[in-house]
Amino acid sequence: MADTELLDAIRDVVGERGLLTGAADTAAYTEDWRRLYRGHTPGVIRPADTDQLARVVRLCAAARAPIVPQGGNTSMVGGATPAEDGSEFVLSLARMARIRDIDPLDLTMTVEAGVTLKAAQIAAAEADCLLPLSISSEGSAQIGGVLATNAGGNNTVRYGNARDLVLGLEVVLADGTVWNGLRRLRKDNTGYCLRQLFVGSEGTLGIIAAAVLKLAPRPHEVVVALCAVASPEAALKLFGRFQSHDPAAISAFELMSGLGTDLVLRHIEGAVLPLASPAPNYVLVELATPRPDAGLRDALESVLEASLAEGIVSDAVIAASEAQRAAIWRLREEHSEAQKREGASVKNDVSVPVSKVPEFVRRATAACEALMPGIRAVPFGHMGDGNIHFNLAQPVDADPAWFLAQDHAIMDTVNEVVRALDGSFSAEHGIGKLKPYMMPDWRGGAELATMRRIKDALDPLGIMNPAKVLP
Numbered sequence: 416m417a418d419t420e421l422l423d424a425i426r427d428v429v430g431e432r433g434l435l436t437g438a439a440d441t442a443a444y445t446e447d448w449r450r451l452y453r454g455h456t457p458g459v460i461r462p463a464d465t466d467q468l469a470r471v472v473r474l475c476a477a478a479r480a481p482i483v484p485q486g487g488n489t490s491m492v493g494g495a496t497p498a499e500d501g502s503e504f505v506l507s508l509a510r511m512a513r514i515r516d517i518d519p520l521d522l523t524m525t526v527e528a529g530v531t532l533k534a535a536q537i538a539a540a541e542a543d544c545l546l547p548l549s550i551s552s553e554g555s556a557q558i559g560g561v562l563a564t565n566a567g568g569n570n571t572v573r574y575g576n577a578r579d580l581v582l583g584l585e586v587v588l589a590d591g592t593v594w595n596g597l598r599r600l601r602k603d604n605t606g607y608c609l610r611q612l613f614v615g616s617e618g619t620l621g622i623i624a625a626a627v628l629k630l631a632p633r634p635h636e637v638v639v640a641l642c643a644v645a646s647p648e649a650a651l652k653l654f655g656r657f658q659s660h661d662p663a664a665i666s667a668f669e670l671m672s673g674l675g676t677d678l679v680l681r682h683i684e685g686a687v688l689p690l691a692s693p694a695p696n697y698v699l700v701e702l703a704t705p706r707p708d709a710g711l712r713d714a715l716e717s718v719l720e721a722s723l724a725e726g727i728v729s730d731a732v733i734a735a736s737e738a739q740r741a742a743i744w745r746l747r748e749e750h751s752e753a754q755k756r757e758g759a760s761v762k763n764d765v766s767v768p769v770s771k772v773p774e775f776v777r778r779a780t781a782a783c784e785a786l787m788p789g790i791r792a793v794p795f796g797h798m799g800d801g802n803i804h805f806n807l808a809q810p811v812d813a814d815p816a817w818f819l820a821q822d823h824a825i826m827d828t829v830n831e832v833v834r835a836l837d838g839s840f841s842a843e844h845g846i847g848k849l850k851p852y853m854m855p856d857w858r859g860g861a862e863l864a865t866m867r868r869i870k871d872a873l874d875p876l877g878i879m880n881p882a883k884v885l886p
């Protein structure tokens with residue numbers, strides 16, 4: 416099919432507002448959030464429902480036209496950006512944004528791919544439930560993308576990753592067939608677990624159209640504290656204190672470096688440090704419980720008092736209102752945005768065993784400073800599950816383009832330390848376009864060969880998000 420014929424056929428399916436072709440209209444879909452990649456596309460296709468989505472995929476398969484599925488376009492690894500050569504359609508799920516069902520007794524919700532994570536959280540809360548997945552980009556990130564990338568975020572320590580919250584999926588396969596696996600069963604032991612193949616596949620095997628998510632009871636009590644600590648070692652000790660008190664109460668345990676927090680205070684309007692003076696590192700700890708009588712605030716106070724007395728914590732503040740809680744979380748959530756405003760940065764989304772986080776931070780900082788004088792380590796993230804965003808900010812006066820050109824050397828330096836500590840080179844951001852080159856080294860042999868066979872079986876034409884994940 417000639418290009419214009421294909422565009423006309425797609426337009427017939429999705430209507431005028433379902434297909435964007437002008438450069439001005441497609442611009443927001445062809446560049447990634449980090450501005451590392453700028454692609455081109457013959458069109459951004461915006462189906463309104465699963466039927467339209469399936470028909471469009473059938474047309475693209477018949478024409479062998481590659482497709483890049485896209486949710487909120489918040490990938491940290493260029494996972495949703497089309498190629499520069501203008502051959503790949505972007506398939507935006509944004510119009511498929513209905514919440515189909517919420518069942519507080521089953522503790523499930525059925526949502527379409529284009530629902531933002533924030534909207535899904537709000538809908539769950541209105542039904543007196545909790546959707547226990549929270550990431551910094553939740554206002555834009557959409558459920559389809561969150562699942563396709565197996566997002567992690569702040570609550571993994573308690574509830575696991577996106578993968579752990581999926582009971583069922585509706586998927587449009589690479590040939591346009593619809594697989595309806597929207598089951599909401601807690602037990603369903605019937606052959607290969609197909610849904611988990613699509614979770615984390617980053618759109619390379621099929622397109623998630625809708626999902627059944629597990630909910631949790633809505634917490635009755637949530638308490639948040641910001642703690643000043645001298646070092647990641649002290650943060651680890653504090654984590655141990657909370658764990659021995661009640662591991663099931665910890666819903667988030669986040670580490671922030673002094674520099675990262677300074678950047679937030681400097682670049683984000685309205686951000687304030689609710690402590691008397693700045694510290695070398697901070698911990699944001701959140702405890703939550705659905706029990707009405709748990710007395711979490713008292714528990715938090717007693718753990719913090721003991722930790723202050725032992726010198727593990729040098730200062731701490733407990734949020735006294737919802738506004739203070741949000742203000743403390745803002746210091747954490749704005750880390751990426753503040754680093755973007757500070758200049759170029761190279762991200763390393765890595766994980767190590769929780770007990771190794773301090774050693775990792777120490778060794779990776781030393782290795783990067785030896786590689787490039789003036790480089791600024793900004794470690795922060797989900798310490799409670801071992802996932803640290805070991806981001807490197809450019810030296811103050813360096814040329815941003817020069818700095819970014821060293822990204823492989825910097826990432827490889829960090830990854831050497833990760834490997835020595837039995838960690839992973841991508842904890843929650845996935846592989847996208849940025850990291851396929853690392854796959855042979857880290858996941859080579861039988862593992863990568865099996866992944867390739869799965870890809871070949873499910874996407875024999877190679878049209879689903881080409882050049883992502885697999886090298």
Ligand code: MLT
Pocket residue numbers: 491551568747748750751762764796804806
């Ligand atoms: C976060 O947790 O805020 C993101 O995953 C961050 C990042 O690496 O910038």
Ligand code: ZN
Pocket residue numbers: 568796797804843
């Ligand atoms: Zn993160």
